[in-house]
Amino acid sequence: MSMDMTFLGTGSAYPSPHRGASALVLRTEGECWLFDCGEGTQTQLMRSQLRAGRITKVFISHLHGDHLFGLPGLLCTVSLNSNPDPQQSLNRVDIYGPRGLRHFLRVTLGLTGSQLLFPYAVHELEPTADQSPEEGQLGPEMTAESGPPHPQEQPGRTISLDTSGECYLLFEDKKFVVKAFRLFHRIPSFGFCIREHDRPGRLKTERLRELGLKPGPLYGRLKAGEPATLESGRVILPSEVLEDAIPGRKVCILGDCSSILGQGPLTLCSGADILVHEATLGNEHREKAVDHGHSTPGMAAAVARACCARRLVLHHFSQRYKPSSLQKDGDEDDVSELKRQAEDALLDSGVDVTLAEDFLTVPIPLRR
Amino acid sequence: MSMDMTFLGTGSAYPSPHRGASALVLRTEGECWLFDCGEGTQTQLMRSQLRAGRITKVFISHLHGDHLFGLPGLLCTVSLNSNPDPQQSLNRVDIYGPRGLRHFLRVTLGLTGSQLLFPYAVHELEPTADQSPEEGQLGPEMTAESGPPHPQEQPGRTISLDTSGECYLLFEDKKFVVKAFRLFHRIPSFGFCIREHDRPGRLKTERLRELGLKPGPLYGRLKAGEPATLESGRVILPSEVLEDAIPGRKVCILGDCSSILGQGPLTLCSGADILVHEATLGNEHREKAVDHGHSTPGMAAAVARACCARRLVLHHFSQRYKPSSLQKDGDEDDVSELKRQAEDALLDSGVDVTLAEDFLTVPIPLRR
Numbered sequence: 001m002s003m004d005m006t007f008l009g010t011g012s013a014y015p016s017p018h019r020g021a022s023a024l025v026l027r028t029e030g031e032c033w034l035f036d037c038g039e040g041t042q043t044q045l046m047r048s049q050l051r052a053g054r055i056t057k058v059f060i061s062h063l064h065g066d067h068l069f070g071l072p073g074l075l076c077t078v079s080l081n082s083n084p085d086p087q088q089s090l091n092r093v094d095i096y097g098p099r100g101l102r103h104f105l106r107v108t109l110g111l112t113g114s115q116l117l118f119p120y121a122v123h124e125l126e127p128t129a130d131q132s133p134e135e136g137q138l139g140p141e142m143t144a145e146s147g148p149p150h151p152q153e154q155p156g157r158t159i160s161l162d163t164s165g166e167c168y169l170l171f172e173d174k175k176f177v178v179k180a181f182r183l184f185h186r187i188p189s190f191g192f193c194i195r196e197h198d199r200p201g202r203l204k205t206e207r208l209r210e211l212g213l214k215p216g217p218l219y220g221r222l223k224a225g226e227p228a229t230l231e232s233g234r235v236i237l238p239s240e241v242l243e244d245a246i247p248g249r250k251v252c253i254l255g256d257c258s259s260i261l262g263q264g265p266l267t268l269c270s271g272a273d274i275l276v277h278e279a280t281l282g283n284e285h286r287e288k289a290v291d292h293g294h295s296t297p298g299m300a301a302a303v304a305r306a307c308c309a310r311r312l313v314l315h316h317f318s319q320r321y322k323p324s325s326l327q328k329d330g331d332e333d334d335v336s337e338l339k340r341q342a343e344d345a346l347l348d349s350g351v352d353v354t355l356a357e358d359f360l361t362v363p364i365p366l367r368r
Numbered sequence: 369m370s371m372d373m374t375f376l377g378t379g380s381a382y383p384s385p386h387r388g389a390s391a392l393v394l395r396t397e398g399e400c401w402l403f404d405c406g407e408g409t410q411t412q413l414m415r416s417q418l419r420a421g422r423i424t425k426v427f428i429s430h431l432h433g434d435h436l437f438g439l440p441g442l443l444c445t446v447s448l449n450s451n452p453d454p455q456q457s458l459n460r461v462d463i464y465g466p467r468g469l470r471h472f473l474r475v476t477l478g479l480t481g482s483q484l485l486f487p488y489a490v491h492e493l494e495p496t497a498d499q500s501p502e503e504g505q506l507g508p509e510m511t512a513e514s515g516p517p518h519p520q521e522q523p524g525r526t527i528s529l530d531t532s533g534e535c536y537l538l539f540e541d542k543k544f545v546v547k548a549f550r551l552f553h554r555i556p557s558f559g560f561c562i563r564e565h566d567r568p569g570r571l572k573t574e575r576l577r578e579l580g581l582k583p584g585p586l587y588g589r590l591k592a593g594e595p596a597t598l599e600s601g602r603v604i605l606p607s608e609v610l611e612d613a614i615p616g617r618k619v620c621i622l623g624d625c626s627s628i629l630g631q632g633p634l635t636l637c638s639g640a641d642i643l644v645h646e647a648t649l650g651n652e653h654r655e656k657a658v659d660h661g662h663s664t665p666g667m668a669a670a671v672a673r674a675c676c677a678r679r680l681v682l683h684h685f686s687q688r689y690k691p692s693s694l695q696k697d698g699d700e701d702d703v704s705e706l707k708r709q710a711e712d713a714l715l716d717s718g719v720d721v722t723l724a725e726d727f728l729t730v731p732i733p734l735r736r
């Protein structure tokens with residue numbers, strides 16, 4: 001199954017003509033999951049090779065405007081451009097994010113009279129008090145869903161920290177299990193861990209032929225991990241005829257943060273194929289970065305090292321860092337310096353470093 | 369006093385890479401007034417020659433997302449890029465628009481933890497029931513300002529239709545009087561009439577010298593329209609020494625509409641130097657346009673003719689109409705056809721027709 005990730009916006013704080021506001025798409029066989037949706041994301045999507053109509057799930061790391069202000073417009077435009085064939089009911093869009101997101105969508109879609117051709121549900125993560133300074137926490141009066149639900153809103157879940165105190169289980173299906181974990185930022189912020197299930201190895205067709213087993217239903221049972229009994233009465237165990245399991249991929253996408261809460265998330269993200277981490281300012285601005293709830297390349301590298309990630313992708317750069325293609329000789333604030341800083345911190349670690357740019361697509365191959 | 373208008377977005381329904389969502393700036397001597405603020409307006413502003421920090425007033429014609437979704441982000445970015453010098457308190461931004469706008473800003477700025485370095489006030493226009501179909505009207509539960517005001521929100525006015533039943537007086541200052549009037553659209557929509565005050569003509573300096581009057585305070589009194597008494601006792605009336613008054617300019621900017629409510633707005637807009645009117649679809653799609661609460665070039669032209677406007681500027685084009693610069697031979701939906709349709713309808717009327725494009729600046733010279 002092919003899998004890749006496309007960055008639609010790599011700038012922090014606000015969108016600019018050379019860096020969009022935060023948004024990236026994880027794509028698996030045509031289905032698109034959107035992570036954050038800053039203002040202008042719908043236009044960035046149109047400029048990319050991706051199709052907005054393929055978005056089935058949206059994950060919002062935190063409620064800062066540079067990660068959220070594009071969401072109402074994106075939903076409206078997806079609806080406008082979708083097939084209004086009443087025969088073909090459109091799939092529901094599931095939206096995950098911090099408490100307050102449901103109210104945000106109700107009010108923005110409701111006051112603007114925005115009707116959608118598809119249903120949506122907002123599943124809210126319940127933050128804890130230690131995720132942000134007190135002034136960054138939303139009082140109950142701010143999220144008191146006073147108005148009626150939007151006509152296309154379906155009931156969503158409220159998801160609390162699991163009993164281990166380490167993470168939030170967003171969902172599990174045949175292909176993936178997706179969890180969230182807590183970050184420290186000016187307001188409650190979350191990271192997401194997308195884990196693909198391991199898949200059984202390929203059938204050893206030579207061996208099956210030796211055993212006298214012809215292609216048929218028994219092949220499927222063995223592949224599914226069940227033993228098969230031959231006419232002779234001989235029982236064949238899957239382990240005899242299956243190659244090694246294909247390990248599922250792990251993709252970890254962190255929202256804005258100056259740190260991660262607890263050790264649990266490091267274990268959760270352990271061995272990630274891709275770890276996406278913000279690097280708003282260079283190491284020389286570490287104090288300022290932390291004051292604003294942000295990270296430097298050195299801090300992102302430390303997380304990647306602790307997780308033994310295979311690849312660290314940096315994004316969410318201050319708008320002072322122009323894309324390399326627009327960099328001129330003598331410009332201060334060279335974004336490639338951010339990459340060097342992360343690489344320096346990861347010497348001999350085996351972690352590769354990638355600098356995201358708008359419209360960069362990073363393939364996520366199966367491990368061989 | 370110089371005056372011009374710059375279109376930041378001329379597309380309808382949603383922003384695209386070739387047409388931004390609705391927004392235009394009326395500029396008078398460095399002060400900028402923003403009319404509508406679709407998603408991406410802040411980025412369009414950065415691409416233009418205008419400075420977002422100069423925006424002192426915002427007018428929202430109606431609450432559809434393609435006219436509004438850019439406003440919270442714009443306010444945040446203006447604040448981020450403003451001088452945080454606590455000595456220099458920043459001017460308040462006054463925002464005018466339909467009922468519901470105050471709640472929209474409270475919730476979007478509040479839930480995203482957006483602090484502004486300047487105060488703002490929302491002055492709401494009270495729509496009437498005949499401005500839209502019933503399903504387009506906001507029930508009181510939708511605009512029940514349940515949460516606390518935003519920390520930077522100052523009390524705003526609620527403005528009702530004046531006793532004549534024709535218009536809303538937004539404000540009057542030394543230079544301008546600004547009124548709004550009702551349009552018919554899917555949801556309550558308004559037009560704005562900006563009328564510059566007439567100014568006294570220049571002093572006839574020859575004549576003053578003949579009368580023996582030297583430059584000094586009496587010049588100022590005469591210019592201000594007051595009589596002046598010479599030492600001889602002779603009284604000079606302003607009319608004796610002033611050239612003809614300089615007529616103020618009139619700029620009329622209409623929101624989305626399929627018609628105007630009543631005759632009052634036509635009188636209000638009479639003789640407009642510039643009338644900005646939407647033309648979402650060509651004349652051949654008139655039925656569809658009206659069904660959706662929109663206008664064709666022919667309908668816009670009829671309004672311009674009824675107002676005896678000097679210039680009609682068309683904007684808010686369906687995204688099917690590419691800008692002329694991107695038009696290829698054989699493309700259907702040629703935007704210049706919309707201009708021809710308006711011109712045909714205005715033959716011999718003396719009304720000039722301009723097709724707006726993103727970043728087009730239209731000068732608004734004084735009448736000579």
Ligand SMILES: [Zn+2]
Pocket residue numbers: 012013022064066067256316
């Ligand atoms: Zn951010």
Ligand SMILES: [Zn+2]
Pocket residue numbers: 062064185256
């Ligand atoms: Zn943030």
Ligand SMILES: [Zn+2]
Pocket residue numbers: 380381390432434435624684
């Ligand atoms: Zn519109």
Ligand SMILES: [Zn+2]
Pocket residue numbers: 430432553624
């Ligand atoms: Zn509209």
